[in-house]
Amino acid sequence: MKKELKRIIHCILYILISYSSIAVNIERGSVNGVITDKKTKEPLMGATVQLDNSPYGTAANLNGEYSIDNIKPGVYTITVRYISYKTVTLNNIKIEKGKKILLDIEMEDASLDLQGVVVMAQRRLNTDLSVLNTVKNSLPVMSGISHQQISKTQDSDASEVLRRIPGITIVDDRFVIIRGLAQRYNNVWLNNATTPSSEADSRAFSFDVLPSSLIDNMMVYKSMSAEFPADFTGGFVSILTQNTAVDNQVSFQYGTSFITGTTFSNIRLLDGYKCDYIGFGAGKRSLPTNTPSDLRVIPIQDAVDFTKKINGKWGINSFTAIPDQKFSFSLQHKFELENWKLSNISAVNYSTGYNAYNNMQNNRYQSYRDGASQYDNKYIDNVYKNTTKLGALFNWLLFSDKNKFEFRNFFNQRGTTALTQREGHDYYSDIAVRYWESFYTARTTYSSQLSGEHKLKEDINKMAWVIGYAYAGYNEPDRRVINSKLNENREIDRYYVDDAKKYYQKLHDNSFSLSANYEHRFNASEYFSSILKAGIYGEYKGRKFNARQFQYNLLGDGYSRYTDWDYSNLFDENNIGKDRIYLIDKTEKCDSYTSDNLLGAAYVSADFNYSDKLNTNIGIRAEYYNLKIDGYSTDGLTPVNIDQKNMDIFPSVNIAYHLTDKNLFRVAYGRSVNRPEFREIVPYVYYNFDVFANISGNIDLKKAYINNYDLRYEFYPTAGETVSFGLFYKDFKNPIEQTYHEAGSGVQYTYHNADRAVCYGIELDIKKNLSFLGMKDFNFIFNGAYIYSRIYFPEGAFERNRPMQGQSPYLINTGMFYQNDKAGWSASILYNVIGKRIETVGIPKQNPNDDIPDVYEMPRNMLDFSISKKIGKYVEIKGGIVDLLNTKVVYKQFLKITEGESTHTVEQLVKSYRPGMQINLGVSVKF
Structure with missing residues (x-):
């Protein structure tokens, strides 16, 4: 029947x-x-x-x-x-x-029981309406973006998508800042499981590894809740990749991009290998397995032989950059079983492209003296890059009316080869110099989750669990840095090589996580119900980091050290010998470390629903954290063994009051923590070529604790429309920031705790259909935020109170979408700008006139335009322009000088370049 x-x-x-x-x-x-x-x-x-x-x-x-x-x-x-x-x-x-x-x-849901009918449907969360509904019904304050809206833009990866969410900005094209707080204050989960960091020097998930076409939705939670990890303050980013096949479908996409200043211009890179084309070029450049542990304890001839073995390619390949290339292929398939439905989505994507930044100004300054800015370094950089990404997704979904199982897999390989030519004047030594850096980096990301959801009793209780594994690898083999000086005292007015180094480093992060969550619903009456929630979470992260540093010993005669950017003649194999050129070891014990952390958590919370008006969530979360690090101090002699254990309690409250079906208020409070990461504690010293400085950790770094408050009003005029206005306030104890200080002939970056900090602001988000203006197919969006932050230092300290590092005082995203399904046309125009923010904390002095000021990233107007047309049932053509205005990326310092009773501000240009306007054209075929 x-x-x-x-x-x-x-x-x-x-x-x-x-x-x-x-x-x-x-x-x-x-x-x-x-x-x-x-x-x-x-x-x-x-x-x-x-x-x-x-x-x-x-x-x-x-x-x-x-x-x-x-x-x-x-x-x-x-x-x-x-x-x-x-x-x-x-x-x-x-x-x-x-x-x-x-x-x-x-x-409305039918009240009658459909006897004998089993309805199996998987709730879809990739449409604008479903995401908007999730935001409306969520008790924690949150924002989100759907696959449907992503598809209307030209955003190619997750970092570009995040810029469209209220209160979010992106640093270095891949790191997220939420509500003005740097990436260290944010947490990221991929498919409900933790993500490791593939960055050697920071805690951050690199969002550019995730193609936008694979994203189902992205949710950003901005207030605390007991179900979420306590280690976030700005926001908790939850990304879900696609897993539900709407229909049996095969799709193929091809795209190409023209970048002004790069495409069809001259590119200079070191000769590479065939495997560079798929992002796996690190293996060809890595140290051999039989590399001596220390060149200082082996005969010189063995060091010479080793130098020849890893000498590698030095030839410069000069060529014309072709347009960027992007390919993707996906397969969706549904299987109808007896009492189950099975769905699979498989996808492969590939992209490769070039960037050229010519005549980039790059300066550093000493203290302001004698009525003028005093340069420390004044350089012009020419930077060339090629980036290749290869990715795959393999997701399965099996569900019935009461059970759901998911198996998600995501892989990305990112290979970048780069060459920087820097020329200018070193005022510390008062000499004309040239610096040259060539490197290849490989980032590997793999994430896998097995999860299940089970309705134990319809509308009464259910259980969910997730088992996750993630791997992040960072490999930087054979980074070469060469310093040359202008020979001003000899007859030949040319640059000669003064110093040459090789660097190798590898990082392996493995993460394992397990969570289980239980819900039980109590219906006390028609007007009151509650949901009891409880769960456990376990996470283990292990890291192994190894680095090797070598310096070329430049001895004897019979070869020329004079060269102009091409060093193939100098480092020719014929010049390598124990009386000429060979590598000496500069590796110390502090250049490697191992570390791991164990996080165990349990929570209990309850949702109280008073009719349809008042909804409250009250919860408490307990977290046990154990951090271990084994390494050496910077002297290479003193062992560093850290074993920190602590237990913390984190309460949270979220309240939503519905004035009507379309109007509601939210109030939220939560306590959170910001823990030091592996790299921020270990005393390993790494030279960063971009900032001309060393970076080291601080073993005395302490945890930061934050109290978070939110107030928000939301209005939903019609389906798909929203207006929300929010206030937030955050109070920090022992906030962690990266600063730098003078060290010898240069500066060195490290991490430290300030005394306290505050951060507060307002947010506005609008999504509105323009049919009331007779423009039915047009939708307008606007989201903006104004944020104020302040770091406070103990009285008597040299440091002066200032905004938090990475915090923008304002940000605006706005735009208009046109969608005519009947005609097959869609278009969008989007605008983005952020206020100036501190990129690098300065060096305070006893006399404020002598300060080395903070370095600010200046506001930059970005305008994107896209258009697409569907041709028949299967073909869609897309085009558009990214960064139409192509305004300069500018970094500046602002120094307030007091002379007598007058005060004036001196502006100093630190860095400036144009990234280039990107013109895109693509076609997709679905059948």
Whole structure:
């Protein structure tokens, strides 16, 4: 009986949907709209719309939209049906010639039990309406973006997508700053499991490794809740990759990009290897397995032989850059089983492209003296890069009416080869210099999760669990740095090589996580219900870091050290010998370390729902944290063994009060923690060529604790529209920041704790359809934030109170989307700007006039435009321009000089370059 009833329902649905193919050729009247769940406002894909006693009918699309054209004028009864929902009947609907009627329809869950009918449907979270509904019904303060909105932009990876979310900015094209707080104050989970950091010098998930086409949705939680890890303050970013196949589908995308200043211009890179084309070039450049542990304890001839063995390629390949290339292929497939549904999404993506930054100004300054800025270094850089990404996704979903199992896998390999030519004056030594750096970096990211959700008893209790593994590898083999000086005292007015070094470093991060969550619903009465939540979480992260440093010993005669950017003649194998050139070891014990941390957590929370008006979540989370590090101090002699253990309690409260179905207020409080990362504690010293300085850790670094407060008003005029206004306040104890100080002939970066800090601001988010202006197919978005922060230092300290590092005082994202599904056209224009923010903390002096000021990244206006056209059922062509204005990236210092009773501000240009306007063209085929 059950199977027969299912067949009858499927047959009825097929007949109803098939009516949508019957049309009258003469243009008459039409009706269209959106069908949504009355309570959740989610679109109801597949809901059928039928004009009774007529051949006119259709079914709603993925977004719940329907349209029936060419209807003969008359008065009709319209019936809307969807399995497990109450049928909606609309009487006396008048259709007039040449007029279009807009009918948005809300449907309610059926109260009657459909005996013998099993409805299996997987809730989709990749549409604008579903994300907006999730945001509305969430108790924690949050924002999000759907795959549907991502597809309307030219954003190529997750870092570009995040810029569209209120309160978020991006640093170095891949690190996230939320509410003005640097990446160290944010946490990232991929598919409900932890992500390791592939960065050797910071705690950060590199968002540029995740292609935007693979993202189902991105949610950013901004207030604390017991279910979330306590180690976030700015925001908790949850990314879900696609896992639900809508239909059996194969798709292929190809895209190309032209970048002004790069494409068809001259590129200079060291000769590479074939495997560079797929991002796996590190292996060819790595140290051999039989590398001596210390060149200082082996005979010189063995060191010479080793030098020849790893000498590598020195030839410069000069060529014309071709346009960037991007390819992707995906396969979606559904399998119908007896009582289950199985779905698979598999995808492969590849991209390669070039960047050239010519005539980049790059300066550093001493203290201001004698009425003028005093240079420390004044350089012009020419930077050339090639970046290749190879990625894959392999996700499975198996579900029934009560159980769901997911198996998600994501892999990305990113290889970058780069060459920097720096020329200018070193004022500390008062000599003209040239610096040259060539490197190849490989970043490997793999993430895998097995998860399950189980309804133990319908609408009463359920359980969910996740087992996760993640790997992040960073390999920087054979980084070469060469320093040359202008020989001003000899007859030949040319640059000669004064110093040459080789660096090798490897990082391996392995992360394991396990979580289990339980929910139980209590329905005390029609007006009061509660949900009890409890769960456990365990996480282990292990890191192994190794580095080797070598310096070329330049001895004897018989070869020339004079050269102009090409060093192949100098380091030719014929010049390598114990009386000429060979490598000496500069590696110390502090150049390697091992570390791990264990995090164990348990939480309990409760949602209290008072009718439909007041919803409250109260929770408490306990976290045990154990950090271990084994290494050596910077002297290379003293062992450093750290074993820190602590237990913390983190309370949280989230309250939502619904004035009406469309208006609500939120209030939230939560306590969070910011723990030092591996790299920030170990005393390993690394030379960063970009900032001309060493970076080291601080073993005395302490945890930071933060109290977080939120107040927010939200208004939802219609489905798909929102207006929200929020206030937030954060109070920090022992905030952690990166600073730098003078060390010998240069500066050195490290990490330290300030005394306290505050950060507060306002946020505004608007999404509005412009049909009230007669522009039905247009949608306007705006999100902006104003943020104030202040770091406070103990009285008497040299440091002066200032904004937090990386914090922007304001940010604006706005734009307009055009979507005409019937004509197949879509377009968008998007604008983004952020206020100036501290990129590098300065060096305070006893006399403020002698300060080395903070370095600020200046505001930069960005304008993106995109357009696409669907051709038939299977083909879509996209084009657009990224960074249409191509304004300069500028870093400046601002020094307040007091002379007598007057004060004036001196501006100093630190860095300046144009990244280039990017013109994109692509085609996608789906069938």
